[in-house]
Amino acid sequence: MSEVIVITSGKGGVGKTTTAANIGIGLARLNKKVVLVDTDIGLRNLDVVIGLENRIVYNLVDVIEGNCRLKQALIRDKRYEELYLLPSAQTRDKTCISPEQMKKLCGDLEEEFDYILLDCPAGIEQGFKNAIAGARKAIVVTTPEVSAIRDADRIIGLLEANDMRDNISLIINRVRVDMVKRGEMMSVEDVVDILAVDLLGVIPDDEQVVISTNQGEPLAGDSSQAGQAFLNISRRLTGEDVPFLELKTKRRGLSRFFHR
């Protein structure tokens, strides 16, 4: 049984694409067959985050319009045998596809893959509606900031209105433990309390994320704190019961953490 999961946030710049890429790679490392779908038509991004930008021939819109077969547009990642990317179109806009077409595409992908991860564009307009149309689960990404949480709340409301009430989980990104300790950043508990949805994972603010994005090599599963946190999220998605990492403040470049 395959899973169609949309990764969304409302607000832009909170780390949707990075999260999608890393969860995808995490799942591929766990030997799941995964396709990452970039649904942000006009603002293609996922390809550069996973370093596949030079291999794009066809895209999502080509598939939907019948300019190519689905298999021709899927790019296989050479580093992870089980990971594929369906890139977005760069020269078109969100109105060129409909929610019904996305639903059909997701249905076709379900025949081939264990996990279909849909990277959603920012906003609540057409692009968002397209992205959630074929999804049965949603992951909402937020950061511990007032604006991001407000938008996450709005998105959760819209997802609930689209029959996903029991299938919404939360990822809190860019948590700075030092600031939480000083009382200058909302804690994980605060955010979960406000949004009242299940917590799927917490990603610490880690400069390795920027470095890995520079290189086009997502870090899920490496030794960094963020890499571990992303892999744990992928494991939780497969049904494994993984305890949350206790994030530690960095001291003189030494990152220390341990399981609770």
Next chain:
Amino acid sequence: MGWFELRKKKSSTIAKDRLKLLLVSERLDCSPTTMIMLKNDLIKTISKYMTVEEDQVTVSISYSPSILTAQIPFAESHPMNY
């Protein structure tokens, strides 16, 4: 609230308080001003029949289950308090 009091409150607490107020009004599609008007109307209506402690009236909303709760204490002079 004075400047010193603001300084004492940690910014994470301020953020949380601001968000809670904001989200209540947004989820209800009802602004904080509307909430205050609702509260005042409730006080006005109840006061027609009994004396209440106006300063201590609270109106709050919870989500699951979604309930509007109003706490309207009687005034000390009210016969209930004798």
